[in-house]
Amino acid sequence: MQTVLKICKKCGVRAGSCSPEGKIHKGCGGELIDTGITTDELMVISKISNDDAFLDAMINLKEKDIIEYNLKMSQFRTQLEQQKASKAQSDTTPKCPHCHSSNIRPISGLGRGASVAMWGAFSKKINKSFECKSCGYTW
Ligand SMILES: [Zn+2]
Ligand SMILES: [Zn+2]
Structure with a gap:
């Protein structure tokens, strides 16, 4: 089973590694909400951009338009594969x-x-x- 990324509603902190049953952010007492983004997807997204706003946009997109979201995710994965391939090429x-x-x-x-x-x-x-x-x- 995949871990789903949770963020604190109050302070916005990411609590992906938190215990799955934990619903409260221990740091500030804020409520933790499911983003629906799995840690696997988070890895792909953070490799494309480290911008928090970009992650937020992806969270929103998954909520509102799963088809578009899946399309984007597969584009990102292809992009990362290509980056890896071209890097391997330039190494030789x-x-x-x-x-x-x-x-x-x-x-x-x-x-x-x-x-x-x-x-x-x-x-x-x-x-x-x-x-x-x-x-x-x-x-
Ligand atoms: Zn918090
Ligand atoms: Zn020679």
Whole structure:
């Protein structure tokens, strides 16, 4: 069973980790109200934005328009997945397959065109997209 986030009606504090049967915020004596937001959803929302107003808006949305809310949640999850994927991609710096140096440069389309026109002998550079600055290897 998932824990549902509760907030104090009086001071607005989040009491997600409070005992499920607790209805009173011990800090101020205010009444705790169910937001309907599960801790799992809260995790997604807080990764998208740490703004309290944003969380409030999501709580309101879930109350008023569950379809729109679910749509937004699935968008957020996709967004987070993509962020994770692009981060993993940027972590793998391209390296020279010959000497494993990361000191490489992409051969631009223009560079390739020029090398074909001006340096016919180096035409094997066609279809290669990287050049190693350390050893000169292209691939
Ligand atoms: Zn309170
Ligand atoms: Zn190299």
